[in-house]
Amino acid sequence: MSETPSISIYESLFAQSDETDAILVVEGKKMHVNKTVLSFHSDYFKTLFNGEFKEKSMPEIPIEDVNFEDFAATLSLLFPSPIKPTDENVERLLEIADRFLIPSAKDSLKLFMKLCKMEKMNKIRIQRPKRLHTHIPVRIADKNKFMDSPIDLAAFVLYNLRMWESAERTHYSGEIPDKTSYEKYEKLCKAMGKEAISYEEYKYWFHMYYKQRERDDLPIPDIRGCILSDVINGKTAEKSMNDLSEAFKNHKIDKEDHGYWYKRFENGHLFSQVTFSNLPENVVSEIAEKCDLMSYLQLRKVSNGLRSILDHSKPPLTHFSFEFEENQISLNLNNEVPVIFTDLNDLDPPSHFPGHFYKFKDNDYAKVAFNYLEMVLKNRKLQLNHFGVVFPKEKHNKSNQMLRDLLSSLSHKIHAKHFVIRFQNDEDLITMLKCIKPGTLKSLSLGAYIEDDGELPELPSIASIDILVEMEQWKQAKYLRILLFLDTSIEHFFHFKAFDIYIISLSIEDALNLAHALSNNSDFNSCRIEVERYDQEAVKNALRIDQDNLTELFPNLYIQFDISEIVIRNVDSPLMFHFH
Incomplete structure (x- = not known):
């Protein structure tokens, strides 16, 4: 009996799931990925998935001239639990991150290389332990106490040195750290949940970095620990930026990057891998508002938490209409995506919508449809150019009452510039129009169903006309079209x-x-x-x-x-x- 071939960690990480919507093929192996996540982290994939290239419509997209395991390891750096790089592959992964324009992966790999270099230096120093001139026995620092954190101790020490921070000495030599510098280091470790090395060990590293402070070949500093320390100690963003620029004159400090990390630390977030689930809600909302409709719909599938945030963000909807028909309820999103809820099996997509099409079949299709309607209409940030409603021909269809119940539960008016309604019952017209925000409503188009003889019907009751013309929505609108005869x-x-x-x-x-x-x-x-x-x-x-x-x-x-x-x-x- 043949054994089922084992799946490598690389393949299992990119197995198909409810959250994946694209397939990349590398060296004959399939990688199931999420287009929105890759597009967010990489301009290369953003162009690949959304640009006018043949790959956009391909069910499987080949990625040429790259090793499968290296490529998978690089993309895994975008995940909460990535495959850790090694000394042997880190340079290859860095080349891949550069080729596919993934800056967050490049940053992680550069930091790893820096930490590896520091670890090698430490091993050399451990072979030749020294004593400082204070004759305090040195207990060589356990490298793992700060090697596994994103704190660049060298950058932190140099920042303190160049700022000439001394709470105890007027003439500060710089060779031995003052208590203020160590206290800031302790605060930094506490904020990150890391164990601080002892003051004696800190002095050892402080002395080592002090001797290197004037070298021109020092690696580019990772100043995030310095920014976090500034936030902890109450330094303003402007002051922090100015001090860091002064301290690291040989390295250009990017103001935008500094602002991002300062705000992130100020909001209580540390160095964890940035994913949609841990981005601040206002950032996720900004991303959602810049998405096209299909990206927005895909994002809602990523997680329940993200869906909750999106449902309270401004959706990329400018055109929204729904229609009640026999055995189905249809939604039209931006004139490009039809969504149909039905209890029928043999329902084909509309011929005038050749692109995306969603069908939800359910015996209680109306309930499922109204869950979606509620999600859209209860969003306070919804802003429509066009809003359309087509009521059923039957005056007593159950969908009518379900819609009235939904509308009565709204705590806000719907923002719509142009409103179109086809109705059979004047109560539906009045109920619907009351929910549209006056002032923002510019045009009204009201109509009823055409009779079998082709004649336009009269409005069912003169009382409804009297109510209609007294509504603010009517008085403040600028354009009107009524496709039925009125006696008024x-x-x-x-x-x-x-x-x-x-x-x-x-x-x-x-x-x-x-x-x-x-x-x-x-x-x-x-x-x-x-x-x-x-x-x-x-x-x-x-x-x-x-x-x-x-x-x-x-x-x-x-x-x-x-x-x-x-x-x-x-x-x-x-x-x-x-x-x-």
Whole structure:
């Protein structure tokens, strides 16, 4: 009986999971990865996954000219539990991190190389122990007490030396550390949960680094321990930056990097591997707000904690609509991603959405759909350009009541510039419109279902019109389109900049009042009115329309009649306003 081949640590780390969404192939071996995580850490992969390259659409992406184990070890440095580099492979891993533009991996590898170099120096010193001039017996420091922490002791000591920090001596020689320097070192270790070496051991290292302070070939210092010490001791970010720049004149201190680490330490975070799960919530929110829609949806799959943060961040949604249909509820995200909830098996993606498509099949599909609706609509940071709702044809569909319950639970108004609704029940219209934020709402498009005979229906009740025209959403909107016949006063439309309506009747008095109001409305652009019953010739004569469709009564208006249609526009407006 053949044995199942064992999987190496490299392969197991990149095995397929719910969080992976791409496959890289290196030396014939598959590596399952998360596009969003790699794109966040690497400009190379950000371009590979999101740019206009053939690899973007490939189910498996080959990575050429690289060793599988070295490549896997390099990418593992982006994980909370990475594969540790070795003296033998660290330089190869550094080349890979440089080739694939992964700065966080490069930083980790450079720090490892620095610590390895220090360890080799320590081994040499341990063979030839010395005594300081104070004749205190030296107990050589256990290298592991600071080798396993990100504190660059050499940088910390040199920083103290060059700042001439001495609480006890006016003429500070620098060869022996003062108590203030050691106390800062102790605070640093305590903050990191590390055991501090003794004062005698600290003096030994202090003396060694003191002798090297003027050398030009010193490695680039890792100043993060110095920044953390400054934070612990209450030094301002500006003062810290200035002091470090003065202390390490031969090395350019990057202000942006300094600011990042200072803020990170100030917020209580230390040196742990930066992943989405331990980034500050405001940073994750900023990342989410800069994502495209598909990256945002992928991020929500990474973890429950990250999903919770994203659901309270501004989503990359500008177009959102949903429609209740028989056996399904459909969502449209940014006109690019349809999401359908159904209890049907044989449901194909819409032909007009050739790209991404999500289908959720469930016997209680409405409940699943409303969980998603609730997630979107309860997000206070949601800001939509377009918001659309299509209610079911059945007046008493259970989805109607579920939506009313959801809307009544909102503690805020929905931010939407353009609102489109198709409804059968005027209660749904009023309930929905009440939830839109006045002031931000610029245009309204209201419609009902077309009857079988092709005729537009009347609004079910005159009471709903009275309620509608008194709502702030109506009064503050600038553009209006109503695709159903209304039996109401024409004066309710005078304040709009542009409107497209259907009305039952129009008297001569209504026509004169309308023209007078629009002529005096400095914001007015245009309107189109479909009238079911009116005396066209009488209205034209009352308005004194000439052959050019102009009138001396209202010289700033162009008024055109065409059977049942009246079109009015400001003569200074070159084009009619068109509703989308």
